Amino acid sequence: MLESMTGYGSAESVECGTKTLVELRSVNNRFAEISVKLPRQLLSFELEVRELIRTQFQRGKISAFIQVQLDEEHPISVTVNTSKVKAYKELLDTLVREAELTAPVTLEHLLKFPEIFDNGTSSLDNAEQLWPFVKDLLREAIARLKAMRRREGEELSVDFTKRIAEIESTLVQITTLASENLEVVRKRLAAKVEAVAGKDLTYSRDRLEMELVLAADKLDITEELIRFASHNKFFLEELSNDESGTGRKLNFLLQEQLREANTIASKSQNAEISQKIVQIKENLEKIREQLQNIE
Numbered sequence: 001m002l003e004s005m006t007g008y009g010s011a012e013s014v015e016c017g018t019k020t021l022v023e024l025r026s027v028n029n030r031f032a033e034i035s036v037k038l039p040r041q042l043l044s045f046e047l048e049v050r051e052l053i054r055t056q057f058q059r060g061k062i063s064a065f066i067q068v069q070l071d072e073e074h075p076i077s078v079t080v081n082t083s084k085v086k087a088y089k090e091l092l093d094t095l096v097r098e099a100e101l102t103a104p105v106t107l108e109h110l111l112k113f114p115e116i117f118d119n120g121t122s123s124l125d126n127a128e129q130l131w132p133f134v135k136d137l138l139r140e141a142i143a144r145l146k147a148m149r150r151r152e153g154e155e156l157s158v159d160f161t162k163r164i165a166e167i168e169s170t171l172v173q174i175t176t177l178a179s180e181n182l183e184v185v186r187k188r189l190a191a192k193v194e195a196v197a198g199k200d201l202t203y204s205r206d207r208l209e210m211e212l213v214l215a216a217d218k219l220d221i222t223e224e225l226i227r228f229a230s231h232n233k234f235f236l237e238e239l240s241n242d243e244s245g246t247g248r249k250l251n252f253l254l255q256e257q258l259r260e261a262n263t264i265a266s267k268s269q270n271a272e273i274s275q276k277i278v279q280i281k282e283n284l285e286k287i288r289e290q291l292q293n294i295e
Helices: 040-054 082-098 127-197 202-219 222-239 246-268 271-291
Strands: 007-015 018-027 032-037 060-070 078-080 117-119
Touching: 007 127, 018 127, 032 040, 040 060, 040 127, 060 127, 127 222, 127 246, 127 271, 202 246, 222 246, 246 271
Parallel strands: 032 060
Antiparallel strands: 007 018, 018 060, 078 117
16 A cells, blocks of 8 residues: 655644644655654653654654643642741741831732742653653554555555556557558568569568568567566556555656666657657656655
8 A cells, every 4th residue: 555755643632731732744755854843841752752753654754743731721730838928927027026117018028939839740840751641642643644644645546557557558559559560661661672673573572571570670569568568567566565665666667667668669660659658658757756755
């Protein structure tokens, strides 16, 4: 099954007041190139994030973005330290009394001391506790990215199959034209020999037969047509192959198909066959463009 290198996958969740978002974007690239953007708390897990992604994708430029933040609707975990409030209040009262001040101690004075508040421990501060949860979301995002890449790969596979069928149909036409081409050459050579030798055809026939043998050897494209058909067969088989490196194998087969097409055009010396080869090469070039996006 083909897999495209273009896709998107994400996973998001809110757990215990913490909102986590994992996004993966992938575009085509000759090799596996992975970039990761993590929050400060998870920087120590960057290598593990890269390895999780690398095990699932052989090629493509993949960007991973992970964001962790407190849910805005989650209540702030802050409490008042009553013992410190009393201690500071007594301290201020003593100061007022000793300084013989008349102004009373107010809440504004107490708020000058931030120590009277205790901040609760947030899940954001505990990377070891946070990572397993983020890791599960990363796996989910990877699965969605892979599913999208495969869906696009299936669409490309349908297009490739259609174009290979068109190429096969054109090759059948070329096979018929090639068999007729030799007879056309024979008649052309016979006309030339008759024009030169007049009515004395004894020597002309021998010469004609020799020229026909040479022409047949030069014009014979049977081997090229057989090899081309073989490449088409392997190409179609590779479309349903689940092994890695399918894109590289298909590119190799495409190069062989193009080579056979060029050889057929040069050997046939037939304008109609050359026109058919142009049609074939147009399909092959369209396949080549799409293959650049196959893993």
